[in-house]
Each structure stands twice: as structure tokens, then as C-alpha cells.
Amino acid sequence: MNEVIEVRRAQNPISASVRPPGSKSATIRALAAASLAAGRSHIYGALRADDSEAMLRVVRGFGIDVDDGSDPWAVDGLGGHLSTPSEPIDVGESGLSARIAVVLAAFAEGTTTLVGRGRLNERPMQSVIDILHDQGVDVHGTNGRLPITVAGQGGLWGGKMKVDCSKSSQYATAVLLVSPLTSEPTSVRLVDLAGSSRYLDMTIELMESFGARVAPNITGFDAENHGYQPGDYVVEPDASAAVYPAVAAAITRGTVVIEGLRMSTGQPDMRVVRCLQDMGCAVESGDGGVRVTGPQGSLNPIHVDMSEAPDGSLGLAVACLYADGESRIDGLHSLQYKESDRLQAIATEMRSLGGDVTIQGDSLVIRGSSLSASSVHSHGDHRIAMAMALAGLNTDGVVVHGAGAVSKTWPHYWEMLETLATSSI
Numbered sequence: 111m112n113e114v115i116e117v118r119r120a121q122n123p124i125s126a127s128v129r130p131p132g133s134k135s136a137t138i139r140a141l142a143a144a145s146l147a148a149g150r151s152h153i154y155g156a157l158r159a160d161d162s163e164a165m166l167r168v169v170r171g172f173g174i175d176v177d178d179g180s181d182p183w184a185v186d187g188l189g190g191h192l193s194t195p196s197e198p199i200d201v202g203e204s205g206l207s208a209r210i211a212v213v214l215a216a217f218a219e220g221t222t223t224l225v226g227r228g229r230l231n232e233r234p235m236q237s238v239i240d241i242l243h244d245q246g247v248d249v250h251g252t253n254g255r256l257p258i259t260v261a262g263q264g265g266l267w268g269g270k271m272k273v274d275c276s277k278s279s280q281y282a283t284a285v286l287l288v289s290p291l292t293s294e295p296t297s298v299r300l301v302d303l304a305g306s307s308r309y310l311d312m313t314i315e316l317m318e319s320f321g322a323r324v325a326p327n328i329t330g331f332d333a334e335n336h337g338y339q340p341g342d343y344v345v346e347p348d349a350s351a352a353v354y355p356a357v358a359a360a361i362t363r364g365t366v367v368i369e370g371l372r373m374s375t376g377q378p379d380m381r382v383v384r385c386l387q388d389m390g391c392a393v394e395s396g397d398g399g400v401r402v403t404g405p406q407g408s409l410n411p412i413h414v415d416m417s418e419a420p421d422g423s424l425g426l427a428v429a430c431l432y433a434d435g436e437s438r439i440d441g442l443h444s445l446q447y448k449e450s451d452r453l454q455a456i457a458t459e460m461r462s463l464g465g466d467v468t469i470q471g472d473s474l475v476i477r478g479s480s481l482s483a484s485s486v487h488s489h490g491d492h493r494i495a496m497a498m499a500l501a502g503l504n505t506d507g508v509v510v511h512g513a514g515a516v517s518k519t520w521p522h523y524w525e526m527l528e529t530l531a532t533s534s535i
Contacts, residue, residue, distance in 0.1 A: 113514040115524055117502025122534035123404070124364035124503070128526055130351035132157040133377060134519050138165045138206050139313060140343045141185065142214070142287045143320040145174040148189030149340035151320070152182040156345050160518045164202035168211045171199040172218055187340060190265065190291035194220030198257070203230045203449060203518060208256065209284040212238045215260035216247050217288065226256040228490055229449055237274040237281040244271070268292025268335060276302035277447050282330070283313045289333035290322040300330040304443055308378035308418050315376060319343055346370070349377035351520050353425040354496050356383050356402045358530050360391050361432045362503055363404040366530070371400045379422035386426075388412050389433060408434035408478070417441025421448075423474070424456050424497035430476040431465050431501065443472040449518070450489035459486040459498045463505065483507025492518040499523075503531055 137157040142165070144151035156162060156178070166176060169185070173193030177184040192214060201208040201224055208226055212235065215222035236254030243249060248261035266288060273282045282300055289296040300310075314324050314331065321339030325332050347370040359366040373380065373395040383400060387393045389412055390405035411433040416423040423439050430437035445452035453469060460467045462484045466477040483506055488495035492515045502508030516523040 112512060114509060114511050115513040116507070116509045117499050118528060118531040119506050120362050120364070120503045120531045124358060124362045124366065124530045124533050126530050126533040127367040127369055128355040129369040130347040130355070130371070131159065131520055132345035133348040134159065134161050134350065135206070135309065135312060135377070136316065136345045137162045138204070138210070139283070139287065139316045140345065141165045141169050142210050143317060143338055144185035144340065144343070145169040145172070145187050146190050146288065146291055147187035147320055147338035147340040149187060151185045151187060151340040152342045153185060154182040154342065154344045156181070156183050157348065157519070159521055160202055161204040161207065164200070164204035165207040168199055168201060168207050168214065171195040172214055182342070187338070189337060190217050192218040194218045194262065195222050198223040198225045201226050201230070203228045205230060205233055205278070206280050206283070209235065209238050209280045210287060212242065212249070212258055212260060213284045213288050216242055216245070216262050216266050217264060217291065218262035219264040220262055222260045222262060224256060224258045224260070231256050233447055234277050237277065238284055241271060241273060241281070241285055266292045268294040268296040270297050270299065272299045272301055274301050276304055278444065279303060279306040279309050282310055286310070286313050286317065286324065286331060286333065290317070290335060290337050292335050295335050296333045297327065298330040298333065304417065306378070306418060306420065306444065308376065312376055316343070346375055346377065348519070349375055349379040350421050353379055353382045353422045354500060355526070355530065356386060357425045357429045357500055358503055359402040360386050360389065360404040360409060360429050361500065363406060365401060365403040367399050367401045369399040373400055378419040381416065381419040382422040382426050385412055385414055386429065389429065408432065411435035411437040411478070413438045415441040417443070420444050421493055424452060424493050425500065427456055427460065427474055427476055428497050428500045431460060431479050431481065432504070433478045435478060437476045438473055439476070440473045442474060448491065450491035450494060452491065452494065455489040455491060455494050456497065459494065462486055463501055463508065481505045485509045485511055488512030488515045490515055492516045492520070496520065496523055499527060
């Protein structure tokens with residue numbers, strides 16, 4: 111985590127092909143759904159990184175057998191009949207895994223203790239605790255945070271379930287994923303959903319791929335309680351990871367082919383690629399993936415609401431440093447509840463390079479700037495490390511402290527960045 115890396119500057123416009131790792135969001139969701147199906151499922155192209163390892167510990171802790179020795183992973187689901195863990199489950203620093211694990215614990219008959227690491231112990235969990243309390247489950251947190259103990263009763267009743275999504279849509283994802291196994295059909299009412307609804311679309315699509323039946327209603331979703339069917343699921347390359355090579359092409363006036371990705375994917379962070387088009391990049395989509403080519407001149411400034419794809423806004427913010435004028439990125443309220451306070455962290459680190467950046471409410475205002483050599487810090491956050499490192503492709507002497515944070519979602523990120531820096535048109 112405390113690793114220090116100096117980014118190699120690209121001497122020419124880059125020209126490379128990159129295949130991002132599998133989607134973190136899809137891998138974790140697929141592990142949950144496959145574990146709740148009755149029988150063997152296969153997950154192709156799963157992400158191998160810290161966050162997916164956390165979810166593997168979760169499902170194995172509840173008695174699920176997973177063979178992850180090769181591709182595809184084989185998951186022997188138990189149809190919701192989960193075992194009580196013999197020891198606390200370590201959810202690492204994965205917020206999504208933690209929130210799903212809290213709800214899964216209700217399906218074990220006995221007490222489950224969930225513990226986390228790093229900033230995850232500061233991130234809010236109260237909404238999912240309240241959900242279980244409303245279902246009659248005895249849950250104890252630490253001021254609404256981890257560690258959490260759940261006295262499972264072998265399932266949940268279901269019915270009408272109100273979910274406070276003001277801090278994260280992950281609470282709703284956790285509830286939706288177990289809804290096919292509740293005693294009664296479930297109606298999930300979403301309260302104060304402040305963006306990120308596309309991640310719920312991803313959840314529904316994945317659930318349906320395992321045979322669940324979910325329909326939207328005026329306030330959320332209705333789910334039938336007919337369970338899951340085992341099946342085969344293919345994890346797409348991670349659009350959140352694809353943001354970084356795409357921005358690299360934009361700011362170096364080069365070309366990157368992002369292998370295996372489709373413009374039609376439902377992953378929210380593909381919005382960044384569309385924003386890069388608005389900034390003057392050429393984007394082509396074909397059977398081989400998505401090709402992004404930076405403009406010959408400066409990037410255009412943009413004004414965009416990124417509430418549906420807040421994680422991708424970090425890489426986009428770095429691109430805005432190279433735009434000819436003032437850019438504004440709105441809708442970033444949820445960033446303060448991530449692995450770091452990302453809104454403050456990205457502004458601080460861009461300023462350390464000489465960037466003209468201000469925070470206005472939940473918006474970033476970024477003016478095209480001349481950058482200079484400096485150290486930047488990851489704040490223990492993989493996305494801050496990956497985003498800020500991009501500036502080093504255009505500026506000598508960018509040193510990233512805490513570079514090891516990238517292992518959370520892309521363990522080989524630094525090798526990929528070195529490949530970009532040493533490629534040329």
C-alpha cells in the first residue's frame with residue numbers, strides 16, 4: 111500500500127491495446143447470485159483483485175464451495191441455506207461485499223460477525239442495519255459502521271422494504287440480491303436515491319441472468335420469490351478500469367483500443383468515454399473493442415453531471431486539466447463516502463501538480479492548467495492513485511505515494527501504464 115512509483119512520461123502520442131480486468135461490480139454480484147442459486151454456476155472472466163477476494167471470503171464463510179483455480183470459476187450454490195461462519199468474516203475494504211454480506215448473514219441460522227479494514231470501518235452501514243431491524247433481525251453495529259454482528263434466522267420475510275439510498279445505491283443492491291429468496295414477494299422502495307441508478311440496472315440484469323424475476327414500480331422494484339437458477343455468467347471488462355487508458359489516449363493525443371468493451375454495455379462509467387467524445391476525442395466501437403483517439407489540439411472543456419457514474423469522474427477530472435477553458439463536473443456528493451473523501455482528495459492532488467481546481471458544493475470546477483513535477487498521494491484509494499498517475503504521462507516527475515492501493519481492483523495497473531508510456535504512434 112505504501113509503495114512509491116514515479117510515472118514514466120510518454121515521449122510521443124501513445125498507441126496501444128489494453129484489456130482491462132473483469133468488472134468488479136459484476137464479479138461481486140455474480141458471486142452473490144450464484145451462491146444463492148441451488149446448484150453449480152460458472153463465472154467467466156471474473157476479476158482477481160482485493161475486492162473480489164473479499165467477496166470470495168464472504169461466500170466461503172457462509173459455506174459456499176468456490177473453485178477459482180482457473181477460468182471459469184465454479185460456484186456450488188446452496189439455494190439460500192447458508193451456514194453460520196465459524197469465525198468473523200473479513201470483508202477487506204470492499205464496501206459492496208460488506209453490504210451484501212450483512213444481508214446474507216440473515217440467511218444463516220446463528221451469529222455472524224463481519225469485520226473490515228482501513229477506511230471501510232468509517233464508511234456508513236446504517237441503512238442496511240435498519241433494513242434488517244425492520245425485518246425483525248437482531249443486528250448490532252458500531253455507530254452504524256463495522257464491525258457488525260447479525261443474529262441470522264435462516265432468511266428474511268420480505269414484503270415492503272424501504273431502503274435509504276442517500277449515501278449509496280449499494281444498500282438497494284444488497285437487498286435486491288436476496289429478494290428472490292424471501293418468504294414473501296418483496297417490494298423494494300428506494301428513498302433519496304441520489305444518482306448511481308445505473309448500478310441498480312446492472313444488479314437487475316445480473317439477477318435476471320440467474321433466473322430471477324424483477325419488475326420496476328413507481329418507487330423502486332418488485333421481486334418475485336421464486337429463487338435463482340444456476341447458470342453461466344460472463345463478466346465484461348470493467349468500464350470503471352477502462353476510464354484510465356481512455357483518458358490516457360485523450361491527454362497524450364494518442365490512440366488506445368480497449369479490448370472486449372462495448373459502447374452498448376450497461377456499465378455506468380462508459381459515460382466517461384462519451385464525455386471524451388464531447389471533449390474532441392474520436393471514439394469507434396467494433397468487434398475488437400472500443401478505440402479512443404485524442405484530438406490533435408487541446409481538449410474541449412465540458413459541463414457534465416456525473417451523479418450516475420461518480421467513480422469515473424476522477425479520471426475525467428484529470429482530462430479536464432488539459433482542456434482549453436473551464437470545465438465543471440456536477441453530482442459528486444457520493445464521492446465523500448468512498449475509500450477516501452474522493453472529492454477533497456482529487457482536488458488536493460490536482461492542485462499539488464499546479465492544477466486550478468475548486469470545489470463548489472458537490473461539483474468540481476477545473477480550469478486547463480500547466481502542470482509541474484510533484485508528488486501525489488493515493489489517500490489509500492485505488493481510484494485516486496490510478497487517476498492521478500495519468501498526469502505523469504504528460505508531465506515529468508509525477509511520483510505516486512501509496513501506489514499499492516491499485517491492488518483493490520487492478521493489481522497490474524502499473525505494468526499497463528508503463529506499456530502505454532513506452533508505446534508510440
